[in-house]
Amino acid sequence: MTRWREALRATPMRLTLRLVALYILISALSFLTTWWLASEALLDASESVLEQELEELAASGDPADIALAVAEGARKADPEHQILRFDGPQGTVGNYLGPLPAGDLRQVDLSDKAAGVEGSYIMRSTRIGEGVLTVGQDTDAFDELREVFGKVLFFTLIPTAVLLLAGGMVIALRSTSRLAAIETTLARLAGGDLTARLPKLPGPRDDLSRVGAGIDRLAAAQEASVAALKQVSTDIAHDLRTPIQRLAVLLDQGLARPEGPDRRDFESASDEVQNIAATFDALLRIAQIEGGASLPVAPVDLSELLRDIAELYEPSAAETGHELRLDITAPVVVQGDRRLLGQAIVNLLENALHHAPPGPVTLGAARSGVAGASLWVADHGPGIPGSERDRVLRRLYRLDRSRQTPGNGLGLSLVAAILSRHGAELELTDNAPGLRATIHFASPENSHAS
Ligand SMILES: Nc1ncnc2c1ncn2[C@@H]1O[C@H](COP(=O)(O)OP(=O)(O)O)[C@@H](O)[C@H]1O
Numbered sequence: 001m002t003r004w005r006e007a008l009r010a011t012p013m014r015l016t017l018r019l020v021a022l023y024i025l026i027s028a029l030s031f032l033t034t035w036w037l038a039s040e041a042l043l044d045a046s047e048s049v050l051e052q053e054l055e056e057l058a059a060s061g062d063p064a065d066i067a068l069a070v071a072e073g074a075r076k077a078d079p080e081h082q083i084l085r086f087d088g089p090q091g092t093v094g095n096y097l098g099p100l101p102a103g104d105l106r107q108v109d110l111s112d113k114a115a116g117v118e119g120s121y122i123m124r125s126t127r128i129g130e131g132v133l134t135v136g137q138d139t140d141a142f143d144e145l146r147e148v149f150g151k152v153l154f155f156t157l158i159p160t161a162v163l164l165l166a167g168g169m170v171i172a173l174r175s176t177s178r179l180a181a182i183e184t185t186l187a188r189l190a191g192g193d194l195t196a197r198l199p200k201l202p203g204p205r206d207d208l209s210r211v212g213a214g215i216d217r218l219a220a221a222q223e224a225s226v227a228a229l230k231q232v233s234t235d236i237a238h239d240l241r242t243p244i245q246r247l248a249v250l251l252d253q254g255l256a257r258p259e260g261p262d263r264r265d266f267e268s269a270s271d272e273v274q275n276i277a278a279t280f281d282a283l284l285r286i287a288q289i290e291g292g293a294s295l296p297v298a299p300v301d302l303s304e305l306l307r308d309i310a311e312l313y314e315p316s317a318a319e320t321g322h323e324l325r326l327d328i329t330a331p332v333v334v335q336g337d338r339r340l341l342g343q344a345i346v347n348l349l350e351n352a353l354h355h356a357p358p359g360p361v362t363l364g365a366a367r368s369g370v371a372g373a374s375l376w377v378a379d380h381g382p383g384i385p386g387s388e389r390d391r392v393l394r395r396l397y398r399l400d401r402s403r404q405t406p407g408n409g410l411g412l413s414l415v416a417a418i419l420s421r422h423g424a425e426l427e428l429t430d431n432a433p434g435l436r437a438t439i440h441f442a443s444p445e446n447s448h449a450s
């Protein structure tokens, strides 16, 4: 019952009601106009018939002849349909002799049961000398016309209005059931169930399904951001424990020394604290990127970005004995956030500088596929064994041999987070020798950048 009441209040129903009212108004107007035109035409036709009759009867112009002709005609005519009458100097002749209201062309109701005259007639009179000649005809044609119009009204206007109303009701019921689905999902989301999604809405893709898709996207983004927040809390709780414990041990050792902690103890503790702070920052940054608001995407020229980064890192690369090479032939433009993409490239470059011994490091970019692009950082170091290539993307995961190099195992996780926001992918391959880290950007149509 409430569903029907809701349907009645639904926008489509209200629109339908307005449409039906408009339809009825327009139809009534055109119907009335047609009716008026038709009865005017009928009246004209009747008038000319009556006129012709009058002319024929009055042809001689002599009252006596006219009286004769009228008497003759009245004898043959059926008074129910036709009236003939002459009020002449010698008295009144005709098939109706009762009272007759005066006038030229008029509709009158006559009743003379004895003469067989009964009903409504259209009468036309004309003056001839002293007398008045009158002819009349029943209004059956008008009654028929009225009947036809009544039928037209009944069989077209009313069914159309009813059908329109029924159609509006069906559409309204459907839209309320779709709205109800949206409302239920919104209520679940508001109640904290971020996994709530709209069931597939029945019917074609329209504004409602677009709103539904928007709600789903919003819920997915919200869910991702809450999940990222949970993840970072867990990461911080778990992964910062070890360095904090290490710090505690260092401090204990220092304190346990009979001569008291020395400078080296403080230095190690300070290193450890800095390391903890850096890890903390990196974890938060990854969480921000994974769960953040939508990216401010703009065209980014990768070749230009690589050139800028190479220029910036030239001095520190030279210091560690690395030679930066650029492998760029043409501008390569992708849609993305320049700052984040720059951060990803820097992380890959820093890995090459930290984890590979002195040697060449290549930064390259090229277009690939239809409108896709790729970018790579390749070194000649020890590379990453095939079995470890997935694991190094995990947070805080480092190869055993890298334990002594500076870092916290979050560089590649950050790269992965940035790329996933760009709908891009990181591929680690063997550079024979060394590591080749390639970022694949899908063409804008296929990219899922968010
Ligand atoms: N270019 C590279 N050559 C060799 N090993 C690498 C290279 N890049 C990354 N790795 C390995 O992957 C691990 C994870 O890298 P990353 O997430 O950047 O952390 P971090 O550099 O802080 O150790 C590194 O510890 C290292 O063992």
Ligand SMILES: [Mg+2]
Binding pocket: 347, 350, 351, 407, 409, 410, 411, 412
């Ligand atoms: Mg790194």
